[in-house]
Amino acid sequence: MSSRIGLSSYAFFWQLSDQVSNPLSIHDTLRRAADLGVDLFQICDYAPLETMDDDDLAAVRTTADQLGITLEVGTKGIHPEHLRKFLNIAGILGSDILRTMFNVPGHTPTNEEAVAIFTDVLPDFEAAGVRIAVETYEQVPTQRILDVITTVNSPYLGICSDPANTVAALEMPRQVIDAVEPFVLNMHIKDFAFSRKQGWVGFTYSGAPLGEGLLDYDYMVEKIQPKTRNINQIVEHWLPWQDTEAETIRLENQWTQQSLDFLRSK
Template identity: 50%
Template structure:
């Protein structure tokens, strides 16, 4: 398993709250400097407006840094997935992550299967795998039904068990169910903390190894189920905004990312 970093690990540093948001080139350089081998450009809207020359520059920068690129988007409409397949060709990408729902399209299982049966063969012909992420808007069982019904080695699951907790699905159950179909893993830890006055909980991210994610168990389950198949581990965070402002938040975001990469390096 190769390990790397997602744009979500730079969430605050590329946000509108950043005085000077990091560029894609800066994120690639930082990933390489931290020891990552993969960079997932995930839900990063600017890349959709890049022309072929700009995409070629991104590809060349990544290759020069020794990084493999992956892409991430949302939705399963045919035209949208075709656009990302075209981008994948320009960026030398073989893994695209998506989700079933967007803000204006929420297909049920039947519609999702119909749409993906049109798109996935094109992905397969291009040697690109499409991964659907586990998350709270879609039951894991429904997501797995979609993958099974389409029935292609080029359609699988992006495993992120922390997302499904909001659907009252236990991470261990999500891992067990999704492991045989997993093509990519998002690595982020998470924990519950009591709110002031003990009135409820906050569910948020924490440094890898300090929360509820059984990272070792998840990796063991995927390795047992998938054998020698290459399944990359991609670092993400749920880092809350810090009361001390942007500089404190950015420093902590960097610390969490470095810690996660170092943890993955030690686990190899």
């Protein structure tokens, strides 16, 4: 194992969506990743994954294998049935990690409930060699997530670190990085910035090209030490829709290339 740079389906957010006239398939994005010299791809919050049968999933795995790409899987929610469903998906795709988040509409577990769920499902995950990485984000205070993880106390449960998300809950990125550092299993890499709205009325908080926003990447890496700890770094974007489809796609691809160049230069 070693720390690798990967792309997320979030790096192709608009091109995978029905907002564009010719949406990419997941097979297309894998080919694009291979063209960019990437050998790791995280299929994250990609709705069609849940409706694929085992044959469809096996076909995705075949495409990835042919391209020399390792797959990772991400979803939302910790309902036991949902986690076990995604354990099966991870098994077919060959993912050794499942990124998730605590809350989904209709299920916002308490700490006690989350501890009980993870305690229940983790033996199955451990037997399959799949770790669960809970992402830091604004809906659940980081300390709450850490309380659950430390209570469960398993090497198969940890953090997917993304300090960009927590700013919306007024958790500062450096504080989040410091708090989660011992528990990180996976890293989402996206830059972020505030810009003044028109007329100087408020701000928009959204993505920025990697290296140009507020993410203190060097500090984050110094703390988390992904290379020594074999933690993969997965590129995502928060790119707002642009004036046209063509410009949105052009910029999405440009940000992806810039992110890869930035990470490879480190």
